[in-house]
Amino acid sequence: MSGSTLRTIRQMRRKKPLRQRIWENRYIYLLLLPGLLFFIIFKYVPIYGLQLAFKRYQVNLGINMSPWNGVDNFRLLFVDGDFWKSVRNTLVIAYLQILLFFPFPILLSILLNEVRQTRLKKVVQTIYTLPHFLSWVIVSGMVLNMLSSNGAINNLLAVMGLERVQFLTNKSVFRQLLVLLLTWKESGWSCILYLAAITAIDPSLYEAATIDGANRWHKIRFITWPGISMIVVVTLILRIGSIMDAGFEQIINIYNPTVYEVADIIDTYVYRITFQRPANFGVSTAVGLFKGLTNCILLLTTNWICVRISGTGIV
Amino acid sequence: MERYKYKKRRPVACNWFDVLNIAFMVLFALLILYPFYNSVLVSFTPQTDYIKTPFMLYPKNLTLDSYYIVFESKVIFTGLGVTLVVTVLGVIYNMFLTLLMAYAFNREFPGKKFFLYAVIFTMYFNGGLIPYYLLIKDLGLMDTISSMILPTGISIMYMTVMRKYFAALPEELTESAKMDGASEFTILFRIILPLSLPMVVTFALYYGIERWNEWWNGMLFIKSAFKQPLQLVLRGIIQSTGAQVMSSHLQEAGIVPFSDGVKMASIVVTMTPVMCLYPFLQRYFVQGLAIGAVKG
Numbered sequence: 001m002s003g004s005t006l007r008t009i010r011q012m013r014r015k016k017p018l019r020q021r022i023w024e025n026r027y028i029y030l031l032l033l034p035g036l037l038f039f040i041i042f043k044y045v046p047i048y049g050l051q052l053a054f055k056r057y058q059v060n061l062g063i064n065m066s067p068w069n070g071v072d073n074f075r076l077l078f079v080d081g082d083f084w085k086s087v088r089n090t091l092v093i094a095y096l097q098i099l100l101f102f103p104f105p106i107l108l109s110i111l112l113n114e115v116r117q118t119r120l121k122k123v124v125q126t127i128y129t130l131p132h133f134l135s136w137v138i139v140s141g142m143v144l145n146m147l148s149s150n151g152a153i154n155n156l157l158a159v160m161g162l163e164r165v166q167f168l169t170n171k172s173v174f175r176q177l178l179v180l181l182l183t184w185k186e187s188g189w190s191c192i193l194y195l196a197a198i199t200a201i202d203p204s205l206y207e208a209a210t211i212d213g214a215n216r217w218h219k220i221r222f223i224t225w226p227g228i229s230m231i232v233v234v235t236l237i238l239r240i241g242s243i244m245d246a247g248f249e250q251i252i253n254i255y256n257p258t259v260y261e262v263a264d265i266i267d268t269y270v271y272r273i274t275f276q277r278p279a280n281f282g283v284s285t286a287v288g289l290f291k292g293l294t295n296c297i298l299l300l301t302t303n304w305i306c307v308r309i310s311g312t313g314i315v
Numbered sequence: 316m317e318r319y320k321y322k323k324r325r326p327v328a329c330n331w332f333d334v335l336n337i338a339f340m341v342l343f344a345l346l347i348l349y350p351f352y353n354s355v356l357v358s359f360t361p362q363t364d365y366i367k368t369p370f371m372l373y374p375k376n377l378t379l380d381s382y383y384i385v386f387e388s389k390v391i392f393t394g395l396g397v398t399l400v401v402t403v404l405g406v407i408y409n410m411f412l413t414l415l416m417a418y419a420f421n422r423e424f425p426g427k428k429f430f431l432y433a434v435i436f437t438m439y440f441n442g443g444l445i446p447y448y449l450l451i452k453d454l455g456l457m458d459t460i461s462s463m464i465l466p467t468g469i470s471i472m473y474m475t476v477m478r479k480y481f482a483a484l485p486e487e488l489t490e491s492a493k494m495d496g497a498s499e500f501t502i503l504f505r506i507i508l509p510l511s512l513p514m515v516v517t518f519a520l521y522y523g524i525e526r527w528n529e530w531w532n533g534m535l536f537i538k539s540a541f542k543q544p545l546q547l548v549l550r551g552i553i554q555s556t557g558a559q560v561m562s563s564h565l566q567e568a569g570i571v572p573f574s575d576g577v578k579m580a581s582i583v584v585t586m587t588p589v590m591c592l593y594p595f596l597q598r599y600f601v602q603g604l605a606i607g608a609v610k611g
Binding site: 018021022025027028029030031032034035036038039041042043044045046047048049050052062063108111112114115116117120123124126127128130131133134135137138139140141142143144145146150152155156158159184188216241249253267270271274275281284285287288289291292295296299 | 332333336337339340341343344346347348350351353354357366368369370371411412413415416418419420422424425426430433434437439440441442443444445446447448449450453465466468469474498499500503524528529530531535546547549550553575578579581582585586589590593594596
C-alpha cells in the first residue's frame with residue numbers, strides 16, 4: 001500500500017475534527033482540572049520561581065519584580081566552602097547508599113523467595129516492611145536513645161568488655177551509620193518491588209529447570225535474576241537520577257553540629273543557610289537549581305547509558 | 316491445594332542452605348524488631364533501674380510514670396488534635412484529587428499525553444525549597460492548618476496504580492452506562508467507585524499514614540505552638556536535652572521527669588495508631604505495589 005493511501009485511511013478514521021473531540025470529552029477535562037490546578041500551583045509555580053536564582057530577592061518586590069543580578073548568586077555560592085563540603089557529603093553518602101544499601105533488598109528478595117515455609121515468609125516480610133511506615137522523627141528518637149553513650153548498644157558493648165563508642169558524634173562512623181539506618185528502615189519496603197517481579201515469573205520455568213537437573217543456584221542465576229534485572233536497572237537509574245538527595249528527613253533528625261563536617265548534605269545546607277541565618281533567598285534558590293539540574297542530567301545520562309547497554313530504560 | 320503442596324514440599328526443604336537462610340531471615344527480623352522493643356522497654360522502666368542495669372533484656376520493675384507525664388502535658392494532645400484534623404481533611408483532599416485524575420487519565424482524549432508528561436515531569440524536577448516556601452507565603456498560608464494540607468495533593472505513584480486498577484475493570488460497564496445516557500460523573504461515582512471500594516480504602520490509608528507522619532511542612536510554616544502537628548511536637552521532645560523534656564507544672568512540684576523514658580513513651584504513643592493499622596494495610600500495600608511494579 002502506498003503512503004498516500006495510508007494517509008487517507010487515517011484521515012477517514014479521524015473524521016471528527018479536533019474541536020469536536022475536545023467538546024465530546026469536556027467532562028473528562030473537568031475531572032482533570034482539580035488535579036492539574038494542584039500541579040500548576042504547587043509544582044509549576046515553584047519551578048517558575050527558580051528564576052530567583054538569577055535575582056536579588058527583595059521581600060517587598062516579590063519574585064517577579066526583584067531585580068536581576070546575573071550569576072552573582074552562583075558566584076557567591078561557589079566561593080562558599082560549606083557549599084562544596086555539602087556537595088561532597090551528599091555524593092559520598094549517596095554513593096555509600098548505592099554501594100551498601102541498594103543491593104541488600106535485592107539479595108533479601110531472592111533469599112525470601114527461597115524460603116518455602118509460607119507462614120514464616122509472610123511473618124518476616126511483614127516485620128521487614130514495618131519500619132517504612134514510621135516517620136524519621138520516630139525512628140530518630142528510637143535510634144538516638146539506643147546509640148547514646150548510655151544507650152542499649154553501648155551497654156551491650158560494655159557488658160562484652162568493649163569500649164563505649166560515641167556513635168552520634170564520631171565523624172568516622174557517622175556516614176556508615178546513616179546508611180545502616182536506611183537499610184534498617186527501607187529494606188523491607190524496597191524488597192516488595194523485587195518480590196513482585198519474582199512472583200510474576202512463570203513457575204513452569206522453575207519446574208522445567210528442576211526436571212533438567214538445575215540446582216538452586218542455577219535457578220537463582222538463570223531464572224530469578226533475569227526476572228528481576230529489569231526492575232533493578234530501572235530502580236538504579238532512578239536512584240542515580242536523584243543522587244543529589246541523600247536523605248534529608250533522615251539526616252536533619254539525626255545529625256548534630258559535631259558531625260556537620262561529614263553529614264551536612266545539600267538539603268540540610270540549604271535549610272541552615274535559609275532558616276538559621278539571615279537568609280539570602282537568591283543564593284538558596286541557586287543551590288536548588290544546581291541540585292535539580294544535576295539530578296536531571298544524571299537521570300538522562302544513566303538512562304541513555306542503560307538503553308545503550310541493555311535496551312532498557314525508563315524514559 | 317496450597318496447603319497440600321506445602322506439606323508435600325516440606326521434607327525437601329531442609330538442607331544446609333535452608334537452615335542458614337531461615338536463620339538469617341529470623342535474625343534480620345529480630346534486628347528490625349529490637350529498636351521497637353527497646354523503646355517500649357525504656358518507656359516502662361523506672362529511671363533508677365535504667366541507670367543501674369548494665370544491659371537490659373527484660374524489665375524488672377514496671378512503671379507508668381513516663382506515660383503519666385506524657386498524658387499530663389498538653390502539647391501531645393494539641394499536637395494530636397492538629398494531626399487528626401490534618402489527616403482527615405488531608406486524606407479527603409488527596410483522594411478527591413487523585414481519584415478524579417486517575418479516572419480522567421484512564422480515558423482517551425486529545426492532549427492526554429501532554430498532560431500526563433507534564434504531571435510526570437514534576438517527579439524528576441522541582442522548584443526546590445525556597446520557591447516553595449515563598450509560594451506558601453504569597454498564598455497567605457503561613458501559620459495556617461491549610462499549609463499542611465493543600466501542598467500535598469497527588470502522589471503520582473498512587474495515581475498510577477489507581478489508573479491501572481481502573482483500566483482493569485471491564486469496559487462494558489462504562490460502555491453500557493454511556494449508552495443509557497449516564498454522565499461521566501455518574502459513571503465515576505455510581506459505578507466505578509463502588510466497584511473499587513477496597514482500592515479506595517487502601518489508598519486512603521496510605522495517604523492517612525503519610526499525613527500522620529508529616530512534620531516537614533509544619534516545621535517550615537507553623538509558628539504558633541498550638542498549631543504544631545504531633546510529629547513536630549514529638550520532634551521537639553526528642554531533640555530537647557535532659558530535664559527540659561516537658562517542662563510542666565510537674566517540675567515546679569519538684570518531680571524531675573526521666574527524660575529518656577518520657578521520650579520513648581511519646582514515641583510509643585505516636586506510633587501506636589500506625590502499628591494498629593499496619594497489619595490491615597500490609598496486604599494491600601503489597602498488592603498495590605505489585606500492580607505498579609509489574610506493569611510500570
